[in-house]
Amino acid sequence: MIANVLVIIRKRSRTVIGAALLSCCFMAPQAVRAADCPGNPNALGTSRTLVVDPIEHPRIGTMQYPETLPLADHEVVLTFDDGPLPKYSNQVLAILASQCVKATFFTIGSQARFNPEGVRKLIAAGHTVGTHSQNHPLTMNKMPLEKVKQEVDDGIASTLAALNGDKSKLAPFFRIPGLMRAEIPEAYLASQGIQVWSADFPADDWRHVSPQRVYDLAIQRIEAKHKGILLLHDIQPRTVAALPRILNTLKERGYRIVHVVPATADRPATPTEPQQWFMHPPTETVAITRWSKIPNFVFTATRTLPAPVFADMDWRDADILDHAQRSRIAGPVRTLWPQPQLAQLAAVSTLPIPASDVFRVPEALDLTLLATRSAASRRIAQRPTIAPGAVAPRAQAISARQARHPKQAAHQAPAAAHGRAHAAPRPVAQPNESNASVRVANLKKRTPRAEASAAASKRVPD
Numbered sequence: 001m002i003a004n005v006l007v008i009i010r011k012r013s014r015t016v017i018g019a020a021l022l023s024c025c026f027m028a029p030q031a032v033r034a035a036d037c038p039g040n041p042n043a044l045g046t047s048r049t050l051v052v053d054p055i056e057h058p059r060i061g062t063m064q065y066p067e068t069l070p071l072a073d074h075e076v077v078l079t080f081d082d083g084p085l086p087k088y089s090n091q092v093l094a095i096l097a098s099q100c101v102k103a104t105f106f107t108i109g110s111q112a113r114f115n116p117e118g119v120r121k122l123i124a125a126g127h128t129v130g131t132h133s134q135n136h137p138l139t140m141n142k143m144p145l146e147k148v149k150q151e152v153d154d155g156i157a158s159t160l161a162a163l164n165g166d167k168s169k170l171a172p173f174f175r176i177p178g179l180m181r182a183e184i185p186e187a188y189l190a191s192q193g194i195q196v197w198s199a200d201f202p203a204d205d206w207r208h209v210s211p212q213r214v215y216d217l218a219i220q221r222i223e224a225k226h227k228g229i230l231l232l233h234d235i236q237p238r239t240v241a242a243l244p245r246i247l248n249t250l251k252e253r254g255y256r257i258v259h260v261v262p263a264t265a266d267r268p269a270t271p272t273e274p275q276q277w278f279m280h281p282p283t284e285t286v287a288i289t290r291w292s293k294i295p296n297f298v299f300t301a302t303r304t305l306p307a308p309v310f311a312d313m314d315w316r317d318a319d320i321l322d323h324a325q326r327s328r329i330a331g332p333v334r335t336l337w338p339q340p341q342l343a344q345l346a347a348v349s350t351l352p353i354p355a356s357d358v359f360r361v362p363e364a365l366d367l368t369l370l371a372t373r374s375a376a377s378r379r380i381a382q383r384p385t386i387a388p389g390a391v392a393p394r395a396q397a398i399s400a401r402q403a404r405h406p407k408q409a410a411h412q413a414p415a416a417a418h419g420r421a422h423a424a425p426r427p428v429a430q431p432n433e434s435n436a437s438v439r440v441a442n443l444k445k446r447t448p449r450a451e452a453s454a455a456a457s458k459r460v461p462d
């Protein structure tokens, strides 16, 4: 008896679905005004149907692409992925029907094979059906073209099989699983005239979060942008639990649901302006958007340029470095270590242990270091007892500074000796600074005392 009643109810519901189907779907898709929603005068309803041309706009959704659907303020498009799965997809369908809203479903081919009736229910209820691959791989961004083709084509074939091969019922819309976009799948889908749908905001309903969290995220993210494509999943219990509240809140806050269908020969795309396909179209109030993005280059008559030679690219070249320094251009740091060649780096995985003589300090340099240290320590020791104007500390100071900055010291005029320690520095003849070895030699030979006398003898007369 109970079973008979259930059968009658099911038959009646099918009749209702069939009637709805004829009235709103297979003919021209029309908006279902809230007031016209059977049994729910306060329904959210579907405010309008947007017809889009996948070839003109091959990729949409600001989560990944510059363009999105040309929605007005407070317009939202609902999308559901990964179904059909009877247990939850049917509940989602019932919730949408209760509010008379139309959505877009991206079905998985393998799900459609297992549940072809689920695909037919989506179509019967007047929703748009696109596809979402055959097996939902999360690696489409790494797939070769052949594998991409297989996933896309099989997913479409499986969904079409549920629709008895009627291509007019399947929209050329595709959402890449996991939104793992890449050029190969995008190019292939575009070549097939299939529009790639990303989204403008998810609600994280695939994560292990509560229905309350799904609701909060959906509303917060919609409110942040005021319009766009909401990404949901019709296989999740938390989505089923959150969806009624999401729809009620959208209604309360003045949002409207837009149903999207593909353009066909009989159904031209909704006229739009190019800027409508951007979430934040450029306006006259934002100055920078009025600048053209591509500068107008003026080309000379010369059509060829000399090919660069390898030496031009070698920044270790002394001339380039000097030029960069003169021009105050920050050149690369000049390293004293030999530069390894790429081929060497690639060829060897280990390096030999350095020989012990690599660390041996040359005898001449040893002497220089000793002289420098001795000059510095003597200056410290003598400082309290030296009378003003004395010669020796100044000469020693020069020596110590030369040891630290030999090049600067060589260009610096030595202080006057013999009671002229406070006189202004005077130019001296430039020492031979042609290379570093000369500087080292000078340092090596000059003890602090010799340094002082040399400084005195080089003094230029007034």
Ligand SMILES: [Zn+2]
Pocket (backbone or CB within 6 Å): 081, 082, 132, 136, 177, 178
């Ligand atoms: Zn998915």
